[in-house]
Amino acid sequence: MATATQPDSNRPQVQAQLGSPGGAEPWPLEFFACPNPDCPSFNVFGAGNLSVAEQMGKDKAIRRLYCHVCHGRFSERQGSLLEYGKLPQPTVVRIVKCFGYGVPVEATADICEVDARTVQRLLDKGGQRAQDFQQLQLEQAKGCLEAVQLDEMHGHLAGDNDDEKKGSKNRRPRRGRLARR
Numbered sequence: 001m002a003t004a005t006q007p008d009s010n011r012p013q014v015q016a017q018l019g020s021p022g023g024a025e026p027w028p029l030e031f032f033a034c035p036n037p038d039c040p041s042f043n044v045f046g047a048g049n050l051s052v053a054e055q056m057g058k059d060k061a062i063r064r065l066y067c068h069v070c071h072g073r074f075s076e077r078q079g080s081l082l083e084y085g086k087l088p089q090p091t092v093v094r095i096v097k098c099f100g101y102g103v104p105v106e107a108t109a110d111i112c113e114v115d116a117r118t119v120q121r122l123l124d125k126g127g128q129r130a131q132d133f134q135q136l137q138l139e140q141a142k143g144c145l146e147a148v149q150l151d152e153m154h155g156h157l158a159g160d161n162d163d164e165k166k167g168s169k170n171r172r173p174r175r176g177r178l179a180r181r
Contacts, residue, residue: 030045031045032045036072041067049068050065050068053073087114094112095114096126098111105123
């Protein structure tokens, strides 16, 4: 798929926000890969097999890319949230940022001044892509995953508080009671 996110480690690192805020600068061709599953260069980013065949869309802002290996043509938006969409890139980026902060669909629609159904459609499409990406990462994981470490995970069993046993003076007060010092 031609996307702006890539699971492979051989791909150049992408900044937090891809492209320019106005979408004026096109993304480098190294950020794309041939989306044809029959192509030997399928999902190989930065292979040098792509070139710009033509410009299309309003103001010729969308590039049509050509794969020199399988001789296929595809839009640079293929497989992304921008595919078949008429929303400008900054609006889609704003909607995705709202998703990241957990803003509800109705509030996101109000903030971005779009219809709630549009926001829901992007959420459904993006959620499916995120699930596919996670599955791909699990399949590509090297070795067997025997244990998973959760960072910053702390659990306490009832009645098993080390701070109470040691009499620590730095413990946090419980709700409803004053801390004794």
